[in-house]
Amino acid sequence: xxxxxxxxxxxxxxxxxxxxxxxxxxxxxxxxxxxxxxxxxxxxxxxxxxxxxxxxxxxxxxxxxxxxxxxxxxxxxxxxxxxxxxxxxxxxxxxxxxxxxxxxxxxxxxxxxxxxxxxxxxxxxxxxxxxxxxxxxxxxxxxxxxxxxxxxxxxxxxxxxxxxxxxxxxxxxxxxxxxxxxxxxxxxxxxxxxxxxxxxxxxxxxxxxxxxxxxxxxxxxxxxxxxxxxxxxxxxxxxxxxxxxxxxxxxxxxxxxxxxxxxxxxxxxxxxxxxxxxxxxxxxxxxxxxxxxxxxxxxxxxxxxxxxxxxxxxxxxxxxxxxxxxxxxxxxxxxxxxxxxxxxxxxxxxxxxxxxxxxxxxxxxxxxxxxxxxxxxxxxxxxxxxxxxxxxxxxxxxxxxxxxxxxxxxxxxxxxxxxxxxxxxxxxxxxxxxxxxxxxxxxxxxx
Amino acid sequence: xxxxxxxxxxxxxxxxxxxxxxxxxxxxxxxxxxxxxxxxxxxxxxxxxxxxxxxxxxxxxxxxxxxxxxxxxxxxxxxxxxxxxxxxxxxxxxxxxxxxxxxxxxxxxxxxxxxxxxxxxxxxxxxxxxxxxxxxxxxxxxxxxxxxxxxxxxxxxxxxxxxxxxxxxxxxxxxxxxxxxxxxxxxxxxxxxxxxxxxxxxxxxxxxxxxxxxxxxxxxxxxxxxxxxxxxxxxxxxxxxxxxxxxxxxxxxxxxxxxxxxxxxxxxxxxxxxxxxxxxxxxxxxxxxxxxxxxxxxxxxxxxxxxxxxxxxxxxxxxxxxxxxxxxxxxxxxxxxxxxxxxxxxxxxxxxxxxxxxxxxxxxxxxxxxxxxxxxxxxxxxxxxxxxxxxxxxxxxxxxxxxxxxxxxxxxxxxxxxxxxxxxxx
Numbered sequence: 001x002x003x004x005x006x007x008x009x010x011x012x013x014x015x016x017x018x019x020x021x022x023x024x025x026x027x028x029x030x031x032x033x034x035x036x037x038x039x040x041x042x043x044x045x046x047x048x049x050x051x052x053x054x055x056x057x058x059x060x061x062x063x064x065x066x067x068x069x070x071x072x073x074x075x076x077x078x079x080x081x082x083x084x085x086x087x088x089x090x091x092x093x094x095x096x097x098x099x100x101x102x103x104x105x106x107x108x109x110x111x112x113x114x115x116x117x118x119x120x121x122x123x124x125x126x127x128x129x130x131x132x133x134x135x136x137x138x139x140x141x142x143x144x145x146x147x148x149x150x151x152x153x154x155x156x157x158x159x160x161x162x163x164x165x166x167x168x169x170x171x172x173x174x175x176x177x178x179x180x181x182x183x184x185x186x187x188x189x190x191x192x193x194x195x196x197x198x199x200x201x202x203x204x205x206x207x208x209x210x211x212x213x214x215x216x217x218x219x220x221x222x223x224x225x226x227x228x229x230x231x232x233x234x235x236x237x238x239x240x241x242x243x244x245x246x247x248x249x250x251x252x253x254x255x256x257x258x259x260x261x262x263x264x265x266x267x268x269x270x271x272x273x274x275x276x277x278x279x280x281x282x283x284x285x286x287x288x289x290x291x292x293x294x295x296x297x298x299x300x301x302x303x304x305x306x307x308x309x310x311x312x313x314x315x316x317x318x319x320x321x322x323x324x325x326x327x328x329x330x331x332x333x334x335x336x337x338x339x340x341x342x343x344x345x346x347x348x349x350x351x352x353x354x355x356x357x358x359x360x361x362x363x364x365x366x367x368x369x370x371x372x373x374x375x376x377x378x379x380x381x382x383x384x385x386x387x388x389x390x391x392x393x394x395x396x397x398x399x400x401x402x403x404x405x406x407x408x409x410x411x412x413x414x415x416x417x418x419x420x421x422x423x424x425x426x427x428x429x430x431x432x433x434x435x436x437x438x439x440x441x442x443x444x445x446x447x
Numbered sequence: 448x449x450x451x452x453x454x455x456x457x458x459x460x461x462x463x464x465x466x467x468x469x470x471x472x473x474x475x476x477x478x479x480x481x482x483x484x485x486x487x488x489x490x491x492x493x494x495x496x497x498x499x500x501x502x503x504x505x506x507x508x509x510x511x512x513x514x515x516x517x518x519x520x521x522x523x524x525x526x527x528x529x530x531x532x533x534x535x536x537x538x539x540x541x542x543x544x545x546x547x548x549x550x551x552x553x554x555x556x557x558x559x560x561x562x563x564x565x566x567x568x569x570x571x572x573x574x575x576x577x578x579x580x581x582x583x584x585x586x587x588x589x590x591x592x593x594x595x596x597x598x599x600x601x602x603x604x605x606x607x608x609x610x611x612x613x614x615x616x617x618x619x620x621x622x623x624x625x626x627x628x629x630x631x632x633x634x635x636x637x638x639x640x641x642x643x644x645x646x647x648x649x650x651x652x653x654x655x656x657x658x659x660x661x662x663x664x665x666x667x668x669x670x671x672x673x674x675x676x677x678x679x680x681x682x683x684x685x686x687x688x689x690x691x692x693x694x695x696x697x698x699x700x701x702x703x704x705x706x707x708x709x710x711x712x713x714x715x716x717x718x719x720x721x722x723x724x725x726x727x728x729x730x731x732x733x734x735x736x737x738x739x740x741x742x743x744x745x746x747x748x749x750x751x752x753x754x755x756x757x758x759x760x761x762x763x764x765x766x767x768x769x770x771x772x773x774x775x776x777x778x779x780x781x782x783x784x785x786x787x788x789x790x791x792x793x794x795x796x797x798x799x800x801x802x803x804x805x806x807x808x809x810x811x812x813x814x815x816x817x818x819x820x821x822x823x824x825x826x827x828x829x830x831x832x833x834x835x836x837x838x839x840x841x842x843x844x845x846x847x848x849x850x851x852x853x854x855x856x857x858x859x860x861x862x863x864x865x866x867x868x869x870x871x872x873x
Contacts (some may be wrong), residue, residue: 242487242672246490250490254493259663
C-alpha cells in the first residue's frame with residue numbers, strides 16, 4: 001500500500017512536473033527508528049515574554065545531544081526544530097516576540113522540521129488579556145502547521161505552573177519521528193510524579209501491555225511498536241481472528257489471548273488471565289473496533305448495537321472492571337482508548353461509529369481525575385486517514401481525496417497511530433492525562 | 448535418577464478446527480497442520496524461541512517422506528530449533544499415548560516440559576506404488592548394465608501402475624472398521640435410536656461449548672475455518688432417523704450420522720512439572736494421574752475390534768483404588784455412537800464383567816450427564832491421531848473449571864483391537 005503519488009512527486013521527473021503544475025508535493029516523513037538522533041539538525045530555543053521553561057527545554061535537548069542555538073544562523077545547517085517558550089506572555093503585545101522567534105527559524109527548517117510552542121493554559125490566566133494571548137497561540141500554531149512544507153509539523157503544549165516536571169517526555173515525542181503524523185495538536189499537561197531514568201530505546205521494558213483488536217491493521221502495528229519498546233504484549237482479538245492473532249503474537253514474542261470483548265464474562269476472563277499469567281497489567285490499549293456503515297435512516301438495530309457494544313461499551317466495561325480489580329491497575333498504569341476523526345468531525349453513513357468514537361473521548365475525560373488519583377493516566381488517540389487494508393478497498397477517488405486533505409498531504413500509517421499510543425504509555429508521559437491526541441496530519445475535517 | 452515420581456501437569460492445549468475430508472484443509476499436509484498447531488500453542492503460552500523437553504506426536508496416515516514428521520514440524524515452528532522430537536503411532540490412540548509418554552518422562556524427572564500431539568489428513572493421504580512396480584523400480588535402480596535395466600523395465604505391466612490407496616480396513620480381516628463395529632453393535636443389541644440420541648447430544652454439547660467460549664483458549668482457527676466443520680448444532684433425532692445404514696447391511700443401525708466422518712486436523716497439549724509451570728507463570732489445569740493400554744483378539748478371540756478400552760479401564764481403576772463411579776467427567780471417544788454404548792453396556796453386564804474381565808461384580812453404570820459434556824468425535828470429527836490431544840486438553844480445562852480435586856476418565860479405542868485409557872485430576 002505505497003503512496004504512489006508521494007513517491008512520484010519525490011522522483012526526479014515527478015518533482016519537476018508537480019512543481020511546474022503547482023501540485024502538492026507530499027513529503028517522505030521522518031519516522032522513528034531506534035538509535036536515530038532525536039532531531040536531524042540543531043534546535044533554536046526562543047522565548048516570548050519572561051518564560052519559565054527555557055532552561056528545561058535546553059536541558060532536554062542537550063541531554064540527548066541536540067545542539068541548541070539561541071538565534072538562527074542564516075548560513076548554518078538546516079534546523080531540526082524551533083521551540084518557543086511562551087509561558088511568559090501577558091498580553092497580545094508579547095505575541096510579536098513569537099513572530100520574531102518563529103519566522104526566521106521556520107525559514108531555515110529542514111525536512112520534517114518541528115515547531116513546538118509551550119505556553120501556560122488560558123484557563124489559568126490572571127487576566128482576560130493574558131488568556132487571550134495564550135489562546136492566540138493556538139491560532140498561530142495551527143496556521144504555522146498549515147504553512148509548513150516538507151513534512152514539518154507544529155504543535156502546542158499548555159503547561160500549568162506546577163507541571164514543569166511533566167515537560168520532557170512530551171517535548172521529546174513532539175520533536176521525534178514518533179510524532180511524524182501528529183500535526184496542529186494542542187496537548188495540556190498536568191502535574192505528575194514523573195519517574196526518571198527511563199530507557200530511551202526500551203521505555204516499556206518489563207511492562208505488560210494488553211492490546212485489543214491486535215490481529216491486524218492498526219492493532220497489529222500497536223502490538224509491534226509496544227513490543228519493540230520492550231513491553232510483553234497480550235494480544236487480544238476475537239476467536240475467529242485467532243490465526244492472524246497467533247502470527248502477530250509469535251512475531252513479537254507476545255501471547256495471544258482469544259476473547260470476544262463484548263461477552264458477558266469478558267472482563268472477568270481478561271482479569272483472570274492477567275492475574276494468573278502476569279500478576280497485573282501496566283498498559284491497556286482499547287483498539288478493537290468495527291464499522292457497520294449505513295445512513296441513519298437505513299440504520300438497523302443490529303448495526304447500531306454491535307458498533308456501540310464493541311467500540312464503546314466494551315471499553316467502558318473492561319476499564320471499570322480493571323479499576324475495580326484489586327491491585328491490578330496500579331500506580332503508573334496507562335489506558336489508551338482509540339477514538340477516531342469521525343468521532344470529532346462526524347462522517348456521513350457513520351452515525352453509529354462516530355457516536356461510539358466521540359463517546360471514547362467523553363470517557364477518557366471523565367475518568368482522568370480517577371486515574372490521576374492512583375498515579376495513572378487515561379487518554380484517547382483519534383486517527384485520521386490511516387492507510388490500511390480497509391482504505392485500500394476504497395474507490396480510487398475517495399481514497400486519494402481522503403488521504404490528501406490534511407496539512408501533510410498524505411495518509412498516515414498504522415505505525416503513526418501506534419507510536420502515539422506507545423508514547424502515551426511511557427512512564428515519562430505521566431503528565432498527559434485526559435487528553436485527545438489526533439494522529440491525522442492536521443486533517444481539514446473537524447479541525 | 449529421580450528418587451520419586453511426580454504427576455505431570457497439563458498446562459493447556461491447542462488444536463485447529465477439524466475439517467471434513469477434502470474440504471477446508473484439502474491442500475494442507477500433516478506437517479502444515481501440525482506446525483500451525485504448535486505455533487498456536489507457542490502463541491498462547493509465549494513459548495517463542497523456547498526449548499521444551501520434548502515434542503511427541505504422530506500421524507496414522509503418513510507419507511514415507513514424513514519419517515521425522517514431528518521434528519520437521521518443530522523446525523518449522525516458533526519453538527527453539529534445539530527442541531528434540533519423535534514420532535509415535537498407535538492408530539487412534541496415538542494422541543493420548545503421546546501424552547502418556549511425555550507425562551511419564553516428566554514424572555520420572557527426565558524432562559520438565561513437553562508437548563504431545565497428533566495430526567491426520569484423509570485428504571492429503573499417501574498413495575504407494577504397488578509391490579510389483581516397487582520391486583521393478585528397485586531392480587532398475589540396482590541394475591548395472593543396459594541389459595539389466597531393460598529387463599527390469601520389462602517387468603512393469605499396465606496393472607502395476609495402479610497405486611495402493613490406504614484403506615480404512617483391518618489388514619487381518621479385510622473388514623472396514625465400521626463393519627467390525629456393526630458386528631459389535633449387533634452383539635450388544637445397540638438400538639438405532641440410542642445411537643442417534645447420543646449423536647445429537649454430542650452435537651448439542653459441542654455447539655454449547657463453542658457458544659459459551661469454552662474453546663476460546665483451546666482452538667486456533669486455521670485456513671478460514673473457525674469451528675469444527677462437521678458440527679451440526681441443529682441436528683435432531685428426526686433428521687438422523689432419515690439416514691440409510693452405512694454399515695451392517697440393510698438392517699444395520701450405523702449411519703453416516705452416528706459414525707465419525709473422515710476428517711483432517713491436528714492437536715497439541717503442553718505438559719510440564721508443576722515447578723516449570725510456576726516458573727513460567729503458566730496455569731496447571733489438571734494432572735495426568737495414570738494410564739493403561741489393552742488389546743483384544745478381534746481376529747480369533749471373538750471380541751469386538753473396538754472393545755479394548757472395556758478391558759483397560761477396570762485394570763486402571765483397580766490400580767488406583769477407584770470405581771467407575773468415582774469420576775466427575777467421562778470422555779469416551781465416539782469412534783461410532785455404538786462403540787460408546789457397547790462399552791457402557793459391557794461394563795454394566797454381569798456376564799461380560801465376570802467372564803471377560805474376571806470381575807465378581809460389574810464395573811457398573813456411568814452417569815450420562817457427565818459423559819462427553821463438551822461434545823466428542825461424532826460432532827467434532829476425528830482426525831485419528833489428533834483426537835487424543837483434543838480430549839486431554841478439553842477435559843483438563845473442564846476439570847479446572849469445576850474446581851480442585853475433580854477427576855476425569857478418558858477412554859479411546861484404536862484400530863488393531865487396542866485401547867488407551869487415562870485418569871486426569873484437577
